[in-house]
Amino acid sequence: MAAKLELGDRLRRIRLAQNLTLKDVERKARVSATHISEIERGTTSPTVGALARIARALGTEAAQLLREGELPRLAVVRRGERHALAIPSWRANLFPLSGAVRDAEISLIDVEIEPGPVEKAWPVSRRGEALVTVVRGVVEVSVGDDTRLLKAGDTMHFDAASPHAVRNIGDGKARLVWVTTPPWAF
DSSP states (O other): OHHHHHHHHHHHHHHHHTTOOHHHHHHHHTSOHHHHHHHHHTSSOOOHHHHHHHHHHTTSOHHHHHOOSOOOSOOOOOGGGOOOEEEGGGTEEEEEOSOOOTTOOOEEEEEEEOBSOOSSOOOOOSSOEEEEEEEESEEEEEETTEEEEEETTOEEEEETTSOEEEEEOSSSOEEEEEEEESOOOO
16 A cells, blocks of 8 residues: 555645646546546556556656655766656746655756746745746746746745746746755656
């Protein structure tokens, strides 16, 4: 039973990190929201095909959802081995720069954002902090009712539990370095 709960917990964390509902994943994966909920709660196991479709819908690989055992104390993320997590509703690609380690309290993410409006706000965690530094471009960051313009070299630190959104208002791709606590699950 413990292995099923680990899979379900990873699945739920990745889904919520992307601000997706069960119905959103159902549409993308062609797996019923009820079945996805059962997997997340650990009451059932998915078939290999369903797991592959769910992983694809979440922009990850089934192997990431199935990793076993205790996390290591050290993780190295090599430039050529980074995998992108595409999030169309945010017009963004996320590249995790921090690996999964035991007792992690932060995550570091390289974010590329296409210009234009976003369909959904970025994820809101129940607690924690976010720190974002603009490496390239011009973005508009909204936290609650406060909206700020950030340019290359600017940094913003805020309560991640506040509703927040980021929009690239420049002409080309914007690039950010994003730090979060608690860490995102990828």
